[in-house]
Amino acid sequence: MFASIKWKFIVVCFLLIFIAMIIVGIFIFGRLESQQILNNTNSMEQHIETIIKTSSYLAEDNWLNVSEQIQETLNEWKIDGNETIYVIYNDEFPIIIASSSKQYEKLIGQNALSYKSIDPTLVLKAYGGDRANEDIKEKNENTVYNHIAYPVLDEVGKVKGVIYMTSDLQNVYTVVNESKKILTSATMIALVITILLGYLIASSITEPIRDVTNKAEEMASGNFDQFVDVKSDDEIGQLASMFNHLTLKLKNTIQEMDLERSKLDTIFNYMAEGVLAIDLDGNIIHGNPIAMDILRLAGEKDNNDNFTPYINKLLELIDIKNVNFEQISTLEGHKALAIDSYVYKVKYAPFKDEGNNIAGLIIVFQDMTNEHKLDNMRKEFVANVSHELKTPITTIKSYTETLMDNGIDNETGKMFLTVIDNECDRMARLVKDLLQLSNLDYKKTVWKKEEVSINKLLEDILLKLEFAFKNKNHKLELNIKELPDIVIDKDGIEQVILNIISNAVKYTEDNGTIEISLTDENNFINIKVKDNGIGIPEEDQKRIFERFYRVEKGRSRELGGTGLGLSIAKQIMEAYQGQIVLNSKFGEGTTVEIKIPYEKV
Template sequence: MFNSIKYRFITIYFLLVLLVMSIVGTFIINRLETQQINNVAENMSQTLDSINRTSTYMTNKNWQEQNSEISNTLTEWKLSPDESIYAISGSKSPEIIASTTNRDELIKGTNALSYKILNSELVLSALNGETTDAIVVNNNSAQREKHIAMPIFSSDGDVRGILYMTHNLSNVYKVINDAKIILTYATILALIITTVLGYFIASSITEPIRDVTKTASEMAKGNFDQKVEVKSKDEIGNLASMFNFLTEELKVTINQMDLEKSKLNTIFNYMAEGVIAIDRDGYLIHVNPIARKILKLDENALFKKQDLGDLKIYNLNYYDTSSLQGESQVEIDDNFYKVKYAPFKRENMENSGIIVVLQDITKEHKLDMMRKEFVANVSHELKTPITTIKTYTETLLDSPVDEEQTRYFLNVIDRENNRMARLVSDLLQLSNMDYNNYNFDLQEVDTYDIINQTLDGLAVLIKEKNHNIIIDVPVDIKNIIADRHSLEQILMNIVSNAVKYTDPSGEIKISASSNYFNVNIVVEDNGIGIPQEDLNRIFERFYRVEKGRSRAMGGTGLGLSIAKQTTKEMGGDIKIESDFGKGTKVTLTFKAA
């Protein structure tokens, strides 16, 4: 119960009022008691002074000789029932001469120092000339009484006698006890009122706090559609208003954070690079799908230790920032990746781990290799004819040769020059297509006619190798939409390859078909074929299956690459199927008119 601020507030309020009432009550009672006793003492002193002033004989005569007069004087003096006066002689052995009590006759002549009702110390002090008073407990009634002993002096200063007065204080203490009871009831009533008021006051404070706490609890569970009712304009009301404002701001902030998190997650999951995050203890804490695929990580890889040795990241020192930054290059499953890594930090700039980015550079690596091969191939293709031309030219210049040898040398030089011209022409054509500088004159081309024209151009070579040419072209074949010169070059390249790489007396079949969209031309042969591992690279520039044999047949290694790119530029396609040692099938697809 005391864990509640409401009950602690009520308890504190209760104890505070109780303490205040106790202090105030004690002060009032003490003050009342003192005042009442002082009033009694003052009245007693006035009474004794009056008796002394009105009875002048007391200072001139011996009290033993006028005891009857003193007794009459005391009797005639009107006293309250609670008061008594004793007349005591001033001798060394003080005796009670007279009194106002109903036991006067019994106590006359009694030594005042031995009489139990009188205080001997007060009597002795009075004999010494001092007026003294004290509160004495009556041995008979056990009640407190106020006692005053006043010496009566003669004209020469001697103590004639003592007037000793007592006053029963029972009425005084009754008044004090009544005051205590009244104060007790007042305190109880005040505490009851305090408790009730404290409850309502505490509730007025704690209820809004409880509402805020309840709302905060709901917000902690993720429900931010909360609002606290503002019931006042005081500090609690300001707290509720500020809490509502904070809730709205927090809701906006969290929505913005969710949006940013969603953006980051989308970027993280759909970026082309693989990304992983590893904390300073080596545990994997984040991984995107690309990285999961590259590193072959399963769903249970998160929050497990990872060895970065495969990524060529070694000797990480999280206290040395320079060791957490770097770059490496790795090969994974025939793919090449550039690995970059850098630390991520907390707010206090302490390293918390590293972010590793895996960038796929397989394409760039292959392009670089192709560039190197391209340069090597071009150099080789140009070196051979240049060397031949230089050799024969030097021979002609330095050695006497007859007319027949001269003509032979010149024919060789011309052949090699044509070979270089074809190579340069092919390279220029590829360069123009790479830079989109090749302008096609698209027109309708008769399919049957272009096939026959191609075969006519290769008639001599076909006759030399005694090939059996089979043509299967429907009469109603649709025309092709293409650049005529480029189409001739493509067909010439494909058919000439079939003729070159088919053994003598082989068979070559050229067929065509068309539909609403396309015209398909298929060239099949039963030649040497292409190995399966070379099919994926057959359209690369300068790529040859059998380099020596291809070069011997006059090829530059650019024909298929030009054919592929030219066909695509005109909206068509080219596919090659081959069974090594059995033959090759090339399918050309063009737009139909």
């Protein structure tokens, strides 16, 4: 029953009223009781002060001499039957010398500190010169008395006696108890009214909510033609209006989603590339017909029971079992997958679920068979041309040297022979570069690692280029850090560094500046070569490492370049698991950073 909001509302209202009345009652009754006692205390003090002012005998210093007259004064004084006065005089010890009690004769002469109706603490405090009062409950009785000890002072301020007065507080507590009964009755009536009103108010709230709930259940079952009646303009009415608005928006949204899903299904099924979705465990979630055909899954169900060897090969290629799905950067990438005579570029990236958690991978297959064949043909062409040209070039070189050694007198003949010799050298360099590229392509290069001082290696390279620097009057700025010996392939690394610095010299105008720095960081040797030369246009920077690619073909040939130097350098660094990073701005200069992995000796 209490699961209903109606009864929760009634209980809350009941508790609010009940708690409020309790708090108010505690405050009122506590205040009423305190005020009644305070009024009683003030009245008692006024009586005592009146007696002191009107009795000439109390003005005497020795009350023992006038004790009978003081008693007669108290007998004549009209005192309420609920009040009792004791006149106490200190003669060796405080004694009662007069009282308004009917049994005053038995009290006279008694020790005030041991009399049961007198609190000795208050008497002693009064003899200290202070007024004292306290509410005291009599022993073996339920009656509470208000006690006051009032000191009477002489002309010099010395206490000559104490007037002690008690008053029955029964009337005070009778008033308080009657007030409690009245408030309790009022509280019960208020609670009954609260329950009735709460029930009516809660019903007016819960009935429209119940109607909305029933309509929502119908919508959950797929029936979206649900509308609720709007019976008011308050929050409940606004809820009903928003529910009707939500119903219309939901119907429109579902229609739009169905349309978009239809579009996506059409695009997905008829796109040229194969698309496959797999979950974190490698299970196929969905795939378009192209992907199914590529993986030989056409006509089969997409589940683990129908995995083909191509699926296993794909999962091994991606290495899905070792994929770190927490690092997005490690997921995005592309690899090549060979199936029969076809080669596909496999691109993959993670997709997320509604909770923004990685749910799996989207894999795209792009047919790269033709590009792969052309690339193989190009590599074979380089290898074949290199081998075909090497023999005739060697023969021409031999004959040319022979003719030059025979000392032909004709200067023109020597000039032609020199040109032939230079061209042979150029062709030999070309063949050498082509052969080196071929070896790198087919991973035939044998790396001869040895202990090398990178500082000495860089010093030797700069020494080889010293003439080139002086010839163009370049300013060389060095920032060389002394590094320990490392184990690298000296010839390969020297070729890379020499090529980068040579290019900086070639493409920097006379009187230019070349900055070279040598540092190490995280097991990498960083060699940075910065020049203020002609720079490289932005559109050419992406292709600068391609074979035979030249930014300025005519100038490159004049400077003796083959267009293969940067390609060789890049492939050497890739084979060596290093990097070449180029950053250039046309007309301002170029910065090339060589990052060489090394092993400390």
